[in-house]
Amino acid sequence: MSNKESSATINIHSNESTPLMGKSGSARSSQLVIDQQKKRELVGLSYMTLSALGFSTMSLFVKLSGTSFPSFEIVFARSVVQTFFSLIGCAMLKINPLGQPGVRKWLLLRGLAGTLGLCLFFYSITQLPLADATVVFFLGPAFTAILASLVLGEAFSLFDAVCSVSCMIGVTLVSKPQFLFGGGEPMEDDMDEWQRLFAIACALVGAMMSAVAYVTVRKIGRGAHFMVHVVYFGLVSAIVSPIGMFFFQTAVVPQGSYEYGMLLLVGLTAFIGQCFLNQGLQMAPAGPGTLMRMNDVVFAFLFGILILHEYPDIYSISGASIIVLMTSAMGIHKIYVHQKSKK
Known part of the structure; x- marks a missing residue:
């Protein structure tokens, strides 16, 4: 075979094989990207689960502190500790704690919404059994699903709507209003009933504020480091909580190492939960991510029974089960839709 023929043969084989190699390499590259994305989402879901443990532990310390301090003071203590550790974290990571100018307004909104939700949630914890307050707040x-559909354009189907309505039925079972479930006639009982319903309403509005915070974090995305979110949340809380305490409550000076320790642990566990939460929200899809936070309900029931000796009745258990099942169903449905859209 001549050199010319040999060269032609090589070119023919080269021309036939090169596109195949290119397609194969492209397929491998695409699969690698998909695997990396799945790994990132799994890590994000793990972070969300750890955040649930951190926040449920925080709720336990809030409940224990609530016998000595008003709710706004507990929020203030948490915000001071959280801001301190987050600023140290930003310094160690060499991150600007104020974030990029383009996202600062969103960071402020996230901090304000989170602060309002936190204040309302802490109040409900001090007035209700830990499990009841946690279930309603969650x-x-x-x-989040409703708001994400409006702001982020995420799908909100008829299935999601049915689950949301079912969740409200679960809240009714947890709150047990006397005009539906009956109750005593004395005035004192009526006052206790209104206090309980007000605490339930606070937890409910707090849940709405947390949804605003979650969706804002998703909208910011990777535009801000998760530690910057923690800084803004802490700073805004440190400003808002004293104002609320001035108008609605009276500050109490801590006495002894136990009370100082409780307030410190509230802030420390909140800081840990916040770090995992913001990082998880940035890495995991909103639906599956918030689904992992439902572990907080499980932890709350365990802490309430094993540590606080708060034993839920059949209505609370039924309501909690409905809420957990329906929110879990929404999360699973969004996972299915998310994976289907990728295909």
Whole structure:
């Protein structure tokens, strides 16, 4: 075979094989990107689960502190500790704690919404059994799904709507209003009933505020480091909580190492939960991510029974089960839709 023929043969084989190699390499590259994305989402879901443990532990310390301090003071203590550690974290990571100018207004909104939700949630914890307050507050995923569909354009189907309505039935079972479930006639009982319903309403509005915070974090995306979110949340809380305490409550000076320790642990566990939460929200899809936070309900029931000796009745258990099942169903449905859209 001549050199010319040999060269032609090589070119023919080269021309036939090169496109195949290119397609194969492209397929491998595409699969690698998909695998990396899946790994990132799994890590994000793990972070969300750890955030649930951190926040449920925080709620336990809030409940224990609530016998000595008003709710706004507990929020203030948390915000001071959280801001301190987050600023140290930003310094260690060499991150600007104020974030990029383009996202600062969103960071402020996230901090304000989170602060209002936190204040309302802490108040409900001090007035209600830990499990009841936590269950109502964790209607947040349902509100997040609704808000995400309006702001982020995420799908909100008829299935999601049915689950959301079912969640409200669960709230009714947890709150047990006397005009539906009956109750005593004395005035004192009526006052206790209104206090309980007000605490339930605070937890409900707090859940709505948490939804605003979650969706804002998703909108910012990677535009801000998760530690910057923690800084803004802490700073805004440190400003808002003293104002609320001035108008609605009276500050109490801590006495002894136990009370100082409780307030410190509230802030420390909140800081840990915040770090995992913001990082998880940036890495995991909103639906599956908020689904992992439902572990907080499980932890709350365990802490309430094993540590606080708060034993829920059949209505609370039924309501909690409905809320957890429906929000879980919404999360699973969004996972299915998210994976289907990728295909």
